[in-house]
Amino acid sequence: MKPFLRSALQGSLAAVAILASSAAAHAKTPADTLVMAYVIDDMISLDPAEIYEFTASEYMANTYDRLVVIDPANPSQLKLQAAESWSVSDDGRTFTFKIRPGIKFHSGNDLTAEDVEFSMERFVSLDLNPAFIMTQFGLTKENVKDKVRVKDPMTLEVELDAAYAPSFFLNCLSFTSVVVDKDLVAANEANGDWGHEWLKTNGAGSGPFTLRSWQPNESLVLEANENYWDGAPEIKRVLVRNVTESATQQLLLQKGDIDIARNLTGDQLAAVKKDPNIKLQSYPKATLWYMGLNVTNQHLGNPDVRRAMRYLVDYDGLQETMFNGTGIKHQTFLPDGQLGADNSTPYTLDVAKAKELLTKAGYPNGFNVTIDVTNKSEARELSASLQNTMAQAGINLVIKMADNKTTLTKYRASEHDIYLGQWGSDYQDPHSNADGFLNAPLAKRNQWATPEMEARVMAARDEKDATKRAQMYMDLQKLQLDEGPYVILFQQVETIALRKNVDGFIVGPTFDLDLYRDVVKN
């Protein structure tokens, strides 16, 4: 070997050895900090009037208070948070909220009815992504000032345009009634933007954690609010680190460099389950995998064809092999946990039955049809299995793979035959999915919407008797199961992997119910 080369090699090896020994000496995650690997590339704004995506609503839930929230332990029940009590007028149109005294914002300001009024006005007036959840109650930019009223410093009144089921309005508020610090936000207002530009990257809440820093696609750091009215968190800091590669997340967790891995795949979960230092925790999310069938397609317009297709899915096989703890079979449009949800699964893989139905429909030899699939590994695997089982009855699925925005653009314009994708509830009320699947937007995209169906959806929305309301949703689900333009497949289950010493992390049915406050590291 040439002397020069030898010394170069020896030098670099020595450098590696020195550094390696020092690196291993470092401690693992600090005892007072929760370190979590999580894909947070969908977090694009921290303004509660704009937050609508998964991970950002988790941020919102941990740094802000809302008037009411869903009880994660029992998702059909509500819990009071910034509101101390609520009541509704006899005509069902006016809600009165008593504000809980003694809540302080992170800035030190007191939380009063003024802040709630400001927040609601702001939410409606900014008219950003989630604004429709409030405007559906007749609150508009023009009238919100008159409809949301401060009665006294601790009392707020909200007047709706009609009488809705109280549970419906409150369920919506559980997502939208985030209270922002009026004085702080107003001080950062520019060009009449309600402080939006500022709040997109800053916090103005009263929740158990405060925002320390956010770097998009990189990290989110929260610090404990020592003065939280409902008790300060045990841990001092939460560090959320964007780690896009799930295999990397698995390594980090097994080495103890993170406390929680949020995005492990079915295979990886099965692998870490065997690790004595790791445990799993899961909760069904209000997100469904489904196929949307465009009924203007000559084949898909026939209800018997749609029935046949529901018999051509290997529900059990997929649940065990592909989902492996990240999904359970589910065939109705209401996810488990919502009022009136029907968890029955009458369809199984039954090729003979499907052939019989196809023959009845006039297609004994099947037909060709295209399916638009998002280019993500789960969707790819799912569509390959569907293609295989559908072919057994002669239905030839031609898979068209594209990125999410491309397939969605096509779906929104109803230019698809079949669309394979996911749908998550906007809020924890059955109306969100009933409206979505039976009226707008999904029934419209699949060209199945009718005025009669819309009327039935609205009637269920407005029913004041909760038992009757649940029954109405049961009936609608029966109908969809039989003739609807969907093959609903699976309900997503969020399974997170944690180090054994981490307790108290709450995983809820929606991301705005994933809570860190009770986390302890033993």
Next chain:
Amino acid sequence: MKAALRLILSVATTLLGLLLVTFIIARLLPADPVLAVVGDHASESTIEAARIRLGLDKPILVQFWIYLTNVLQGDLGESVRTGRPIASELARVFPATLELATLGTLIGVVLGVPLGVWAAVRKDTWIDHMVRFFGLIGYSVPIFWLGLMGLLVFYAKLDWLPGPGRLDFGYEEIVTPVTGVMTIDTLIAGDFDLFRNALAHLILPASLLGYFSLAYISRMTRSLMLGQLRQEYILTARVKGVPERRIIWKHAMGNILVPLLTVIALSYGNLLEGSVLTETVFAWRGLGLYITDSIFGQDMPAVLGGTIVVGAIFIVINMLTDVAYRVLDPRAR
């Protein structure tokens, strides 16, 4: 003077062409960029408002003109997804890539050039075959797989090196970015412990990139060197009794230095674009990951901003190489 003018003109047209093509390709995609901003559940009025706010209702050439005039004033616009100035986002991610690429290229040169020379001198012996085989692996094995294997072996099994990230995650927030280059920033902060942590985090990803660049550099060095060793002046030198070491490192090396520099500069430029896969595996937020994320997120202004940076990198590297030629090659002076 004339040469400088010509250079500026060619740089400007290259950049303009690059921007125009990227702009038009992005607009031709059958995906609606507004969806990236408002999400699938938004109402029609929200979508329309966002379209107007982003200027997407104007004709495409008008949009391009507006963009161009802003860029000339140093304003790369705001990211559609995060609402932050793209210039500052790029300033944040680029040093991460710079740090990795520089160390990677350094490794590639320090090991690749001697290996290439060695293989050329021992042409067709087992040494030559070994070097070429080693290079072939570096060139053809997916870097993604190598990265994961590297982590499995050196981090998970042997515990010699730390895991992904530029620092241990718990320490990441401690360092205040000054230059954005973690090894320098930790030194500025005067924390030697953190410096060693940052350096240790660099080793594995930089070695991977180094291996990749070594594979290329050693191959090129070998063939350049072989070309020289066949020349008559080498024979003359040998006949005159000049020591073999001097013949190789002085005579032959002197003649391949200029083309070799081009090879190294090209390889450095490639690494500076950011290695998407390496950055993904090592959770290393650099330029490559930033541009890829932006493409998938339909974040047009960010993609264009990244394109400008990549274009600028190549122009700067080309200019530096030009200067180096003049220094190294007496004929070019």
